[in-house]
Amino acid sequence: HAKGSGRGTYSYFAPSMTADARAQLQLIHELGQALGRREFVLHYQPKFEAGSGVLAGAEALLRWNHPERGLLAPADFIDLAERTGLILQIGEWVLDEACRQLRAWREQGRPPLAVAVNLSALQFSHPELVATVGRALRAHDVPPEQLILEITESTAMQDVEASHAVLEALSALGVRLSIDDFGTGYSSLLYLKRLPANELKIDRGFVSELARGSEDAAIVSAIVALGDALELTVVGEGVETRAQLEVLSELGCDALQGYLLGRPVPVEEFRFDGSAECRPQHGAAAAGAPRA
Ligand code: C2E
Ligand code: MG
Ligand code: MG
Ligand code: MG
Numbered sequence: 001h002a003k004g005s006g007r008g009t010y011s012y013f014a015p016s017m018t019a020d021a022r023a024q025l026q027l028i029h030e031l032g033q034a035l036g037r038r039e040f041v042l043h044y045q046p047k048f049e050a051g052s053g054v055l056a057g058a059e060a061l062l063r064w065n066h067p068e069r070g071l072l073a074p075a076d077f078i079d080l081a082e083r084t085g086l087i088l089q090i091g092e093w094v095l096d097e098a099c100r101q102l103r104a105w106r107e108q109g110r111p112p113l114a115v116a117v118n119l120s121a122l123q124f125s126h127p128e129l130v131a132t133v134g135r136a137l138r139a140h141d142v143p144p145e146q147l148i149l150e151i152t153e154s155t156a157m158q159d160v161e162a163s164h165a166v167l168e169a170l171s172a173l174g175v176r177l178s179i180d181d182f183g184t185g186y187s188s189l190l191y192l193k194r195l196p197a198n199e200l201k202i203d204r205g206f207v208s209e210l211a212r213g214s215e216d217a218a219i220v221s222a223i224v225a226l227g228d229a230l231e232l233t234v235v236g237e238g239v240e241t242r243a244q245l246e247v248l249s250e251l252g253c254d255a256l257q258g259y260l261l262g263r264p265v266p267v268e269e270f271r272f273d274g275s276a277e278c279r280p281q282h283g284a285a286a287a288g289a290p291r292a
Pocket of ligand 3: 180181201203204237
């Protein structure tokens with residue numbers, strides 16, 4: 001224990017702090033510097049049309065290139081960023097960077113692709129969000145329909161009336177809206193019906209053990225039916241196996257995303273020609289690898 005070890009010496013941390021608390025403070029300090037040091041980077045994960053396997057978009061996923069600890073995933077720092085409020089600046093960077101990339105792709109002659117950006121709860125409830133999104137689009141001259149904003153179902157349901165107003169305002173900008181991790185929150189169907197959303201992403205929890213005839217399969221069909229009724233694109237995420245892909249396609253998912261089809265990769269490795277084998281191949285157990 002640190003008790004007594006700091007006596008008579010100056011220390012940035014109070015000696016009575018636990019090692020965990022020190023590590024936490026250190027991380028907050030580093031997180032605060034990360035933007036200025038350009039340590040954040042976006043990786044892109046492809047999304048494919050179920051059936052045709054045509055590339056349908058990409059999701060931008062944040063990574064922190066930490067000077068000592070290497071590449072960190074959101075699980076290592078997003079909560080902290082949210083609790084300290086740093087997520088607001090980081091999120092603004094993510095929006096700007098995704099729009100900058102969309103413009104770069106266009107200038108390279110790439111076919112227009114929709115890019116999805118995840119919004120945190122704090123960002124979503126921030127009064128400047130709509131202005132920030134509009135600014136990012138204008139700064140890089142990006143057609144709004146090429147930007148998809150993902151908010152989790154639980155974030156959207158936190159304050160139903162406020163969310164509705166924000167989503168309406170975002171929708172008026174022309175961006176598309178996606179409800180992420182769907183099925184884990186508690187959506188009122190009446191409310192969902194009024195939301196100007198374009199897409200539902202089925203939570204990975206229903207996909208990981210998905211099998212024909214299972215409870216998860218019944219839930220996926222219910223979400224697909226809901227998506228059809230409300231005219232929302234339904235995306236299955238976290239597709240890791242051929243078997244999951246087949247069940248999701250059979251149940252009527254419109255689009256698929258997951259390690260089987262393409263992992264999140266640095267932009268230099270993102271493949272525009274990477275169509276994936278999404279057609280169900282009954283009995284073809286060995287066809288595990290994507291063609292990309
Ligand atoms: P999410 O938006 O639901 O993103 C999907 C997560 O699942 C990503 O994790 C992705 O890498 C991972 N994934 C994709 N396919 C598979 C698969 O087949 N199997 C498994 N096991 N995982 C798969 P990642 O990149 O670690 O991000 C985790 C979460 O962090 C995201 O969940 C999102 O909620 C949040 N996040 C990511 N980037 C940002 C960001 O820029 N801003 C904010 N506020 N949150 C972000
Ligand atoms: Mg997402
Ligand atoms: Mg998700
Ligand atoms: Mg449908």
